[in-house]
Amino acid sequence: xxxxxxxxxxxxxxxxxxxxxxxxxxxxxxxxxxxxxxxxxxxxxxxxxxxxxxxxxxxxxxxxxxxxxxxxxxxxxxxxxxxxxxxxxxxxxxxxxxxxxxxxxxxxxxxxxxxxxxxxxxxxxxxxxxxxxxxxxxxxxxxxxxxxxxxxxxxxxxxxxxxxxxxxxxxxxxxxxxxxxxxxxxxxxxxxxxxxxxxxxxxxxxxxxxxxxxxxxxxxxxxxxxxxxxxxxxxxxxxxxxxxxxxxxxxxxxxxxxxxxxxxxxxxxxxxxxxxxxxxxxxx
Amino acid sequence: xxxxxxxxxxxxxxxxxxxxxxxxxxxxxxxxxxxxxxxxxxxxxxxxxxxxxxxxxxxxxxxxxxxxxxxxxxxxxxxxxxxxxxxxxxxxxxxxxxxxxxxxxxxxxxxxxxxxxxxxxxxxxxxxxxxxxxxxxxxxxxxxxxxxxxxxxxxxxxxxxxxxxxxxxxxxxxxxxxxxxxxxxxxxxxxxxxxxxxxxxxxxxxxxxxxxxxxxxxxxxxxxxxxxxxxxxxxxxxxxxxxxxxxxxxxxxxxxxxxxxxxxxxxxxxxxxxxxxxxxxxxxxxxxxxxxxxxxxxxxxxxxxxxxxxxxxxxxxxxxxxxxxxxxxxxxxxxxxxxxxxxxxxxxxxxxxxxxxxxxxxxxxxxxxxxxxxxxxxxxxxxxxxxxxxxxxxxxxxxxxxxxxxxxxxxxxxxxxxxxxxxxxxxxxxxxxxxxxxxxxxxxxxxxxxxxxxxxxxxxxxxxxxxxxxxxxxxxxxxxxxxxxxxxxxxxxxxxxxxxxxxxxxxxxxxxxxxxxxxxxxxxxxxxxx
Numbered sequence: 010x011x012x013x014x015x016x017x018x019x020x021x022x023x024x025x026x027x028x029x030x031x032x033x034x035x036x037x038x039x040x041x042x043x044x045x046x047x048x049x050x051x052x053x054x055x056x057x058x059x060x061x062x063x064x065x066x067x068x069x070x071x072x073x074x075x076x077x078x079x080x081x082x083x084x085x086x087x088x089x090x091x092x093x094x095x096x097x098x099x100x101x102x103x104x105x106x107x108x109x110x111x112x113x114x115x116x117x118x119x120x121x122x123x124x125x126x127x128x129x130x131x132x133x134x135x136x137x138x139x140x141x142x143x144x145x146x147x148x149x150x151x152x153x154x155x156x157x158x159x160x161x162x163x164x165x166x167x168x169x170x171x172x173x174x175x176x177x178x179x180x181x182x183x184x185x186x187x188x189x190x191x192x193x194x195x196x197x198x199x200x201x202x203x204x205x206x207x208x209x210x211x212x213x214x215x216x217x218x219x220x221x222x223x224x225x226x227x228x229x230x231x232x233x234x235x236x237x238x239x240x241x242x243x244x245x246x247x248x249x250x251x252x253x254x255x256x257x258x259x260x261x262x263x264x265x266x267x268x269x270x271x272x273x274x275x276x277x278x279x280x281x282x283x284x285x286x287x288x289x290x291x292x293x
Numbered sequence: 294x295x296x297x298x299x300x301x302x303x304x305x306x307x308x309x310x311x312x313x314x315x316x317x318x319x320x321x322x323x324x325x326x327x328x329x330x331x332x333x334x335x336x337x338x339x340x341x342x343x344x345x346x347x348x349x350x351x352x353x354x355x356x357x358x359x360x361x362x363x364x365x366x367x368x369x370x371x372x373x374x375x376x377x378x379x380x381x382x383x384x385x386x387x388x389x390x391x392x393x394x395x396x397x398x399x400x401x402x403x404x405x406x407x408x409x410x411x412x413x414x415x416x417x418x419x420x421x422x423x424x425x426x427x428x429x430x431x432x433x434x435x436x437x438x439x440x441x442x443x444x445x446x447x448x449x450x451x452x453x454x455x456x457x458x459x460x461x462x463x464x465x466x467x468x469x470x471x472x473x474x475x476x477x478x479x480x481x482x483x484x485x486x487x488x489x490x491x492x493x494x495x496x497x498x499x500x501x502x503x504x505x506x507x508x509x510x511x512x513x514x515x516x517x518x519x520x521x522x523x524x525x526x527x528x529x530x531x532x533x534x535x536x537x538x539x540x541x542x543x544x545x546x547x548x549x550x551x552x553x554x555x556x557x558x559x560x561x562x563x564x565x566x567x568x569x570x571x572x573x574x575x576x577x578x579x580x581x582x583x584x585x586x587x588x589x590x591x592x593x594x595x596x597x598x599x600x601x602x603x604x605x606x607x608x609x610x611x612x613x614x615x616x617x618x619x620x621x622x623x624x625x626x627x628x629x630x631x632x633x634x635x636x637x638x639x640x641x642x643x644x645x646x647x648x649x650x651x652x653x654x655x656x657x658x659x660x661x662x663x664x665x666x667x668x669x670x671x672x673x674x675x676x677x678x679x680x681x682x683x684x685x686x687x688x689x690x691x692x693x694x695x696x697x698x699x700x701x702x703x704x705x706x707x708x709x710x711x712x713x714x715x716x717x718x719x720x721x722x723x724x725x726x727x728x729x730x731x732x733x734x735x736x737x738x739x740x741x742x743x744x745x746x747x748x749x750x751x752x753x754x755x756x757x758x759x760x761x762x763x764x765x766x767x768x769x770x771x772x773x774x775x776x777x778x779x780x781x782x783x784x785x786x787x788x789x790x791x792x793x794x795x796x797x798x799x800x801x802x803x804x805x806x807x808x809x810x811x812x813x814x815x816x817x818x819x820x821x822x823x
Contacts, residue, residue, distance in 0.1 A: 186658035193616050194672045194721070195645030204671075208662040 033284025039277030043270075047093035054087035058244040067260045077262040079253060085262060088244040089270050095245040096226050096274065099156065103225035104218050106164040111171020112214065116202050118172065119179025130176070133169045141166060142228060146237065154237040159229055167221070174217055178210035185209075212289045219282035223275040230271060246271050295322040296464050296496045297346065297367075297381075301358035304341050304350060304520075315341045317520040318358070323464065328490055328497040330511030330528070332504055332543070334740035335711075338520035343468050343500045347383050348373040362464075379409050382457035386469040388449035392441040398425070398452050399437030405459040424455040429485060446604075447478035451485065458489070465489075468500045475603035476767060480811035483509050502740060504528075504547055505770070505813030516540050529819055546745040548770035549814045554752040555597070555777050555793060563591035564629060564761050565615060565648075565729065571623035572610055584610045586785040587624070592729070597755065597762040599772040599793070601808070602782035608765050611782070612731045615763070616650050617641060646676060649722035653734040655714035659706040665717045666692070666702040672724045691720040695750060712743035719750070723758065730755075731763045736771065748775055769812040773797055781805050 046053050055075075062082035070077040076085035118129040136144075148162035149155075182188060183206060191201045232238030233247025234254075241248055246267035253263025304316040316338040323329055333339040344350055346360055348367065360367040362380065367373045385391045392401060402424055403417035412420065418437065425433035428451040441449055450470060457465060467486065471479035487510045489495050501507050507514055508528055515525040516539070523537040535541040544550060572585040585607040592598050602608040613619040615626060617636065625632050633644050652658035659668055666688045673684035689699055695716040706714050715735060722730060732751065736744040748771065755762055764776050772779055773793055780790040781802065789802040800806045 186652040186654050187660045189618060190650070190652055190658050190718070190721070191660075192618060193645065193650045194675070194725070195642045196671070196675050200675060205660050205663075209660070 029284035029287025031284070032280045033288065036277045036280030036282075036284055039273055040281060043093050043274050043277065044097060046090050047097050050091045050094055054084075054090040056084040056087045058083065058088040058091040059242055060084070067256065067263075069260070070262055076266045077260065079249075079260070079263045080256055085249075085266050088249055089246070089266050091244040092246045092249060092267060093270065093274070095156070095239055095243065096230065096271070099159070099229045100222040100226045100274075100278070102160050103163045103167075103229060104222045106160055107167035107221075108171050108214065108218055110164060111168035112175050112207070114168065114172040115175025116179055116207065116210075119176035120183055120198075120202055120206065126176075129172070133172050136166060136169045139166075142231075145228065146232070146235070149232060149237045154232075154240065156229075156239050159232055159238055163225065167225070170217070170221070171214065174214060175210055178213060179206055182206050182209050213286075216282050216286040216289065219278045219285070223278045226271065226275065294325050296325050296362070297323045298361040299342075299346070299358070300361065302342065302345060302360065303357040304338070304345055305355045305357070306351075307353055312355075315354075315520050316345070319517075319520075319522055320358075321515055321522065321525065323496055323498060325463075325496055326490070326494045327513060328486075328499060328511045330507035330514040331498060331500045331517060332502065332507050332514055333517035334502055334543075334742065336519065337517040339500045339517045340468055341520075342517070343383075343466050343498060346464075346466055346498070347377055347381055349383070378405055378462075379460045380462055381464045381466065382460065382462040383466040383468065384450070384453050384457050384470050386472050388446065388453045388473070389441065391453055392449055394441050397438050397440060398444070401441075402452065402455045402459055405456060409460045421455070421459070424458055425452070427458070427489075428452070428455045430455075445478075446474050447481060450474065450478075450482055454482075454485070454489075458493075458495075461493075462495075464496045464498070466498050466500075469502070470499070471506060472501070472503075476769070476813070477603065477807055477811045479506070479813070480509075483813075486510055503813060504543065504741075505549070505815050505818060508815050508818035509813055516543065532815065532819060542742055544815070546742040547815045548741070548744070548768060548774060549816050551745055551748065551771075551774045554748065554775050556595075556752075556755070561594040561596065564594045565592040565763075566627040566630075567591070567611070567615075567624065568627065569624035570611070570614065570621055570626060572607075572614055572619055573622045583785045585614065585621075588782075588785075588787045589624075590780055590787060590790060592761060592763060593778075595759060595761055596777045597764055597775065599776035599779040600763060600765045600782060601767065601769060601772055601779060603767060603808075605784065606782040607785040608782045609733055610785075612650065612733055612763060612765050616648055616731060617645065642676070646725045647727055648729040648731065649725060649727035650731040650733060651715070651718045651722050651735045654738055655711040655718065656706055658718050659714055661706055664703050664705055665697075665709070668706075668717060669720045669724055672721060676725060678725070687724070688720075691724055694723070694754070695720045710743075711739050712747065715739060715743075715747055716750070719747075719754070723754065726758070727760070729761045729763065731765070733765045734767070737767065744771070751775075769808055770814055781808065 060083065062078065064082065065074065065078050066082045067080055068074050068078040074084050074086065076089065078084055114129055118126045144166050145162045148165060149158050152158040152161060188201060188205055191205050229238050230247030233245050234251040236251065239245035239248050241252065249267040250264045253260065256263055300320050302316055302319045303314060305312045305314050319342055331339045331342065341350065345356060346367070350356065356368050362376055365372040365376065367376060399418050399421050402421035403414065406412045406417040406420055407414065422433055422437060425436060430436055430448060430451050444452065471482050474482065483506065486497065490497055499507065499511055511528060513526065514528045514531060516523050518539050524531060524535065524540045531540060532544055535544055567588055567590045570585055570588045574582045574584055576582040588611065600608045600611060610619060614621050617633070621634055626634050628644065636644055666685060669688035669691050670684035673679045673687055674681045679687060689702060692699055692702065697713060697716050697720065701709065701713065736747050739747065751762070754760060764772065766772050776793050778791065779793045779796050781788040781804065783804050789796060789800065789805050796805060797809060800809055
């Protein structure tokens with residue numbers, strides 16, 4: 010008998026409050042809206058994001074241009090909507106690449122332990138020792154500006170967080186009897202790792218990945234702002250903020266609306282992460 | 294005079310499918326100086342009843358009825374606050390988690406005295422020393438400044454009892470106080486509780502799933518099931534003439550009352566031999582932990598060999614070495630005369646098909662994210678003995694074999710009971726048609742009635758499949774009924790081995806005698822003075 014069974018209620022009768030449902034719903038709604046807008050940008054956006062209208066330069070928000078126009082007379086609303094494509098894509102790839110590398114390293118490191126673990130974890134320590142953002146900028150600077158190189162830099166740097174997280178979880182899961190049982194049944198390591206260990210550590214990775222996506226998008230936008238990320242005239246939120254910076258005093262809307270877009274998308278991601286973690290915590 | 298009177302107590306928890314009544318309309322009295330046993334299986338509401346008497350239920354629980362103590366109704370928070378710790382104290386199943394790891398033993402015992410009686414620290418510590426003496430802690434003065442991690446499990450439970458006794462409570466509630474302890478330690482703690490009851494006229498309620506434990510010290514017993522009291526009275530009367538069907542089932546499921554399931558065969562050839570087997574692990578500093586130390590033992594074809602011992606005896610380590618989960622540091626393991634130490638690749642896989650294991654924890658030993666049909670089928674197709682589709686069909690047959698209804702096939706372990714999970718574990722182990730089945734404490738996490746069913750199932754499978762069984766257990770009563778031969782382990786060494794009948798009739802080693810004497814047994818306890 011374990012301590013938790015001290016209050017003797019059958020498992021299925023234990024009250025399972027669906028905590029986190031509200032957060033999850035709002036998060037999915039916000040992110041879903043952004044994905045829809047990005048996917049249908051051609052239809053949703055009122056104008057061509059790159060069409061110049063020199064007659065309406067720096068127009069404030071109004072009926073003609075809901076979010077105003079920038080210094081070249083481009084419609085901000087259309088640019089924000091088209092920018093969502095780049096930024097959501099950035100969040101997706103920027104999370105997926107490090108996640109795959111990190112999960113693989115964490116699984117191997119945690120499961121096998123010993124020398125393999127020592128070498129991989131020292132590699133992680135070394136990477137962590139450099140400030141994250143500086144390392145990313147250095148790598149992008151070395152490879153040349155652009156989104157593709159940003160992804161490469163992320164792949165090289167951001168996997169460490171996943172590796173550590175997964176390793177810690179694997180260390181717990183591998184001691185559970187069902188992993189021992191799988192070994193005793195003579196299953197190959199590959200099967201044990203991917204069929205028995207991985208599904209049981211995915212929960213916390215998923216939660217972390219949504220928060221990480223926020224970081225990836227913000228860092229990508231910052232790179233855009235520095236001129237190292239997406240290149241003008243591409244409509245990308247960071248680039249747009251960068252473009253609007255000289256006009257911040259007379260035309261606040263150029264920076265404000267892409268910034269607002271970034272905040273709402275991030276909020277959506279964080280709400281999903283929060284809702285998921287509450288749910289998983291309850292159901293475990 | 295009754296110390297506490299429970300009247301129409303009910304406890305309800307909110308659940309997904311409406312409220313769940315954990316305790317339904319329970320009434321009983323505790324007379325001064327008596328020890329009342331509350332016995333029941335998991336989900337019977339025995340712990341919830343016990344905790345309600347001390348106001349320790351989770352906030353979401355709704356309480357009905359009355360708990361009367363000297364004219365005060367303890368369901369009222371103010372009355373509870375006054376009585377808790379002072380008139381009524383409680384000890385728990387897991388002493389380790391109820392002691393503050395950063396506080397010395399002396400201070401922990403002194404704390405309630407300072408809090409409830411306003412003693413100075415020096416006075417309280419002097420009193421604490423007396424209490425530690427009273428709970429028979431050797432060298433109490435020296436232990437005062439020790440931290441919990443420096444004590445054994447039995448010692449921790451004694452400290453917890455001392456803390457509970459500090460304010461001279463009239464009533465001591467004990468929730469499975471010996472379940473986490475070894476049998477010899479359990480016997481000591483039970484003897485201590487008996488002494489305290491006699492010397493201090495302390496009233497007690499002892500919650501336990503084990504009738505044997507209840508029989509050792511309780512004057513009267515309440516049998517609970519699904520939140521209700523099904524029967525109560527003197528244990529002797531209950532055992533001789535149970536009125537309720539459930540009481541009858543509980544009594545016939547007691548290990549001591551199970552039918553003899555051994556299968557004495559003429560000496561067959563040894564199937565597995567351990568030769569001077571050792572497993573040493575590096576410990577703290579230069580120390581070496583000798584988990585298994587120079588063990589020679591043989592397991593004969595078709596027999597059921599018990600490996601018994603207390604925690605730290607190395608019994609599970611031996612099993613894990615046989616199955617190749619732990620590598621021996623010395624000696625050899627032979628299977629059909631050939632060494633299986635250090636087998637790799639194909640040879641190891643082939644060996645693992647022959648020797649299979651069932652684990653202790655019914656829930657932890659199954660992948661929580663896999664349906665049970667897939668769980669049972671997996672070994673078959675992974676070993677290339679069937680296609681995935683064939684394996685899934687065969688899994689259903691295996692479910693029939695372990696008496697699991699096919700309707701459960703798509704469920705995940707979290708939706709099954711402990712006994713059902715353990716059946717899945719057995720079916721999975723048998724999927725590869727092994728010749729040897731190692732059962733590592735397979736029933737210790739289960740209720741006694743479920744334990745009886747699992748033992749019956751294992752006995753049937755043993756005959757049908759011509760299995761050799763290595764049964765690892767701390768429960769000597771079960772072993773006596775179920776196993777042909779027994780090997781007794783202590784601190785990594787083999788103390789004694791022989792046929793079960795011989796060892797129990799005439800134990801050679803002093804330790805074996807202690808173990809057998811300490812094992813709680815309903816009938817022996819009833820035969821003695823109760």
